[in-house]
Amino acid sequence: MIVSTKPTTAWAQVNENGDLVIPKDVAARYGLNPGAKVRLDEGKNLVRMHRPVTHLTKIYIEPTIACNLDCITCFRNAWHEADGKMSEETFQAIFEGLKQLDPIPDVYFGGIGEPLFHPRTLEWVKQVKTLGVKVELITNATMLNEKISRKLIDSGLDVLWVSLDGATPETYADIRIGAELSHILNNLRKFNSMRKGGHFPHPELGIAFVAMKRNIQDLPKIIRIGRSLRAKHFSVSNIQPATDDMQKERLYDNSLRNTAYMNSPSTPNLSLPKMDFTEETREALFDAFNSGCNVNFAGNNWGGASDVCNFVESGTMSINFRGEAAPCWPLMHTHDTFLHNKPHRNYQHIIGNVSERSLEALWLDEEYVAYRERLHNFVFAPCTFCGGCDLSEVNVEDCMSNPGPVCGVCLWAQGAIQCP
Numbered sequence: 332m333i334v335s336t337k338p339t340t341a342w343a344q345v346n347e348n349g350d351l352v353i354p355k356d357v358a359a360r361y362g363l364n365p366g367a368k369v370r371l372d373e374g375k376n377l378v379r380m381h382r383p384v385t386h387l388t389k390i391y392i393e394p395t396i397a398c399n400l401d402c403i404t405c406f407r408n409a410w411h412e413a414d415g416k417m418s419e420e421t422f423q424a425i426f427e428g429l430k431q432l433d434p435i436p437d438v439y440f441g442g443i444g445e446p447l448f449h450p451r452t453l454e455w456v457k458q459v460k461t462l463g464v465k466v467e468l469i470t471n472a473t474m475l476n477e478k479i480s481r482k483l484i485d486s487g488l489d490v491l492w493v494s495l496d497g498a499t500p501e502t503y504a505d506i507r508i509g510a511e512l513s514h515i516l517n518n519l520r521k522f523n524s525m526r527k528g529g530h531f532p533h534p535e536l537g538i539a540f541v542a543m544k545r546n547i548q549d550l551p552k553i554i555r556i557g558r559s560l561r562a563k564h565f566s567v568s569n570i571q572p573a574t575d576d577m578q579k580e581r582l583y584d585n586s587l588r589n590t591a592y593m594n595s596p597s598t599p600n601l602s603l604p605k606m607d608f609t610e611e612t613r614e615a616l617f618d619a620f621n622s623g624c625n626v627n628f629a630g631n632n633w634g635g636a637s638d639v640c641n642f643v644e645s646g647t648m649s650i651n652f653r654g655e656a657a658p659c660w661p662l663m664h665t666h667d668t669f670l671h672n673k674p675h676r677n678y679q680h681i682i683g684n685v686s687e688r689s690l691e692a693l694w695l696d697e698e699y700v701a702y703r704e705r706l707h708n709f710v711f712a713p714c715t716f717c718g719g720c721d722l723s724e725v726n727v728e729d730c731m732s733n734p735g736p737v738c739g740v741c742l743w744a745q746g747a748i749q750c751p
Contacts, residue, residue, distance in 0.1 A: 359434075362386025362646070370707050381644065384703040387432065387694050388646035391660065392425060393417070393442025394449035395652055400471055401508040404496065404541050406443055409573035409667040416449050421654040421686060426458060428690030435462050441469035441492070442651060443664060448474070453482045460487035467492060469539065469751065473510050475518040480525055484534065490564065492537040492751045493519065498552035506546060516556070523560045537564030539751045543580035566751035571742055572669050583747045587715055598625050605629045637746040638709040640738065648694060654685040656693045658702065660750055661743065662736060670714065670740055676725045680736040711739035715747075 343353045353363060363369065367383040382388075395416035398407065429435055438459045440446045447453075447470050459466050468483070469492035483491060495515070497503030503512035519536075526532035538557040540550060550567065557565060572578045601624035606612055620626055626633035642649070642659035650656050651663040662680040669675060682699045683692075693699070705711075712722070712729035714737075722729055729737040742748045 362388075381707060382646050384643065384700060384707060385695065386646045387436050387648060387690075389437045389439060389648075390425070390429070390690070391439045391441060391647060391649040392422075392455075393444070393649070393651045393663065394440060394446045394452045394455070396442065396444040396664070397448050398443075398445040398471075399448055399473060400445070400510055402471075402496075403506055403508065403577065404543075404570055404573075406573055406664065406666045406668075410664060412664060414444075415652050416444075417451075417652040417654070419451065421652075422451070422455055424654060424685040425650060425690065426455075428685060429459070429462060429464075431689060432691055435464050436646075437465040437467070439467045439469075441467075442649075442660065444652075445471055445474070447479060453479065453486065456483070456488055457486040465489045467537075467751075469494065471507065471510065472515045472518050475522055477521055477525070480518075480522040483522075484525060484527075488534040490535045490537055491522070492539050492564070492566070494539045494541075495553055495556070496541050496549075497546055498549035498556060502546050502549050506541075506543075519560050526561075532561055535564065536560060536562040537566060537751055538562050539566045539568070541568050541570050542582055543570050543577075544582060545580060547582060564751070566749065568749045569742070569747045571748050573667065575669065578669050578672060583742075586747065587745065598623070600625050600627065602627045603629065637744060639746075640706040640709070640741070640744050641749065642743070643703045643706040648682075648690075650685060655679075655681040656683055656685065656690075657681055658699070658706075659743070661741065670723060670742075673724060675723065675740060677740075678726055678736065705733070706738060709738070709744065711737050714739035715742060715745050 341354050341357045343351050346352050358364075362383050362385060364383075367385060369383055370381040372379040372381070395414070396407070396412065397414040397416060398405070429438070440452060440456060446468055452468070456466055456468060466486075466488055467490040468488060472493045472495075475493075493515075494507075495503075496506045497512060500512045503510070503515070523532070523536070526534065526536075536557070538553060540553050542550065554565060569583050570577065570580055572581065601619065601622060603616075603619060603626060606616065608616065620633060640659070648656055648658065649660055649663050655663070657663045657680055661677055665677065665679045667674060667676050682696055685693070710731065711733055712731045714723040714729065717723070720730065723740055726737050726740055727735040729739050738744055743750075
């Protein structure tokens with residue numbers, strides 16, 4: 332039997348007053364409550380409706396910033412923050428806040444450290460699942476032994492994400508210092524064999540891959556490994572270099588340079604159909620994608636500025652191990668990185684602490700709501716394409732007089748970096 336994964340089509344109707352009436356179940360799923368403010372974008376044959384900025388759908392919880400590995404890709408290589416872990420009191424404040432929300436958002440356990448390195452994470456996953464929401468967790472899988480696998484499966488966890496950045500022992504060990512690929516794969520095979528559900532095993536398995544020059548050739552094999560383990564999700568991101576020597580690993584320099592040109596009204600548009608990627612078509616399609624045109628591939632824009640904060644568009648909030656609420660992962664902690672071969676300091680931006688204010692109060696904070704509206708409009712200076720002035724070296728202000736944090740330097744907002 333073939334089970335369709337295509338979303339069902341919902342129909343809205345214009346009533347006699349000229350108002351667009353949306354089905355109640357759809358309105359509820361997207362937070363379209365009375366008085367909600369909704370942004371509309373017009374396309375060629377469509378109107379795109381954004382989620383209201385007041386709709387909270389997911390909370391990222393960071394159990395700890397400590398980790399048992401020393402990966403070359405990690406933010407922890409470019410900050411001076413001491414290791415720490417979330418207290419039981421802080422988590423219980425989050426849990427009580429979750430119970431007060433309607434609807435209760437999904438929860439994702441992950442941040443800068445290794446969630447399973449915290450002795451309470453497994454119990455917290457189990458506790459959140461009592462609320463009937465979707466729960467995800469990301470891990471490097473070094474600690475995913477049979478006992479922990481059993482606890483994760485029994486907890487009701489919905490998705491287990493595993494960071495896997497190399498498909499050969501050499502590549503993997505070169506990136507994830509302190510781990511061996513054979514050990515990780517043995518853990519994953521055991522976890523896979525323990526899952527129930529036949530063709531639809533639970534928890535679902537996701538593979539997260541950080542692409543660099545040194546490992547991009549491993550991506551096809553990573554996908555094959557994941558499929559052999561019945562992985563349902565694959566998430567590929569570029570690297571955001573935390574140290575100077577990691578700048579040479581970037582795979583998106585030309586993409587960022589071309590984006591500004593593709594946004595120009597004088598840039599020609601190239602519309603391509605679906606087409607097989609074969610030996611016969613590969614070179615021609617490669618040249619077409621790099622032709623300098625604004626490419627539309629089977630109805631999807633290939634280039635141009637994204638200018639989209641998926642953290643805000645998806646209705647998420649992040650909480651670090653201290654209980655401090657931030658708009659996104661990159662703003663949970665102050666850290667250093669590089670943009671256009673120049674150092675860039677990304678200062679944390681904290682809304683408040685769960686020990687002092689409820690999740691609902693933090694989410695509906697007036698300044699935070701206004702900030703999310705600015706991100707919806709994305710009226711920040713285009714630093715990722717320009718980056719020529721000193722203002723791009725920190726996220727405090729930009730040349731358009733936006734208050735901090737400014738997001739024109741954000742590679743997440745331009746689709747170069749993404750989190751699962």
